Amino acid sequence: METLETIARAGTPQGEVALRRRGDAIELIVNGVFAMDSREVTSEIALADAAPLGRVLVGGLGLGYTAARLLDRGTLHLDVVELAEPLIAWARAGVTEQLGRVASDQRVRLHAGDIADWIRSQPGPWDGILLDVDNGPSFLIHDHNERVYSAELLATFLARLAPGGVLLIWCEEPSPELLATLSRLVAEASEIIVPIEREGRRFDYALYRASV
């Protein structure tokens, strides 16, 4: 039988955040909900692989897979904005190897905050902005993240891109509404389906790409 051990756990104004070890995998719990584990990270890596290099902004540190992949690919500067402050502290303390690797890389700046607020005071520009803060507009872990997918905030993210820059958004299922919103904002918006298998079941995760 698999062992289950809580590695770190803390309350935040937005609910509990925890890291757990299940067998040989690490799990992230956000607001009391299973957010992800280290067993299946194909789509987190696909998100990084779809990004341009140069200066990149990532919304949502999570277990650090997207950030680590960007660093491995040669990103020059990486800003990561994370809502759950304890996760940043755990990354700096190296509570998991992956988070420690991201936090100790000289190219990385970790910022505590809600990306929806943080972005408004930041001029950028970034070559890539990657959002993986929630499941997508159809199934939210944090209700307040609804605004992240609104036309108003998407336009703000797009305005922070350098010419030729790319906005990428991770969703746990295809969202025709999100694609339609992006298509109204830019000439080039597209969907990338990332099929994955978990416990014998197939899921289609989706990435949305908008370039300026």
Ligand SMILES: C[S@@+](CC[C@H](N)C(=O)[O-])C[C@H]1O[C@@H](n2cnc3c(N)ncnc32)[C@H](O)[C@@H]1O
């Ligand atoms: C699914 S995880 C990201 C996974 C990450 N791509 C990886 O590779 O490990 C989502 C993260 O976004 C954070 N988050 C949720 N809402 C946020 C917001 N509004 N601003 C910044 N971070 C947020 C969560 O606390 C969580 O750490």
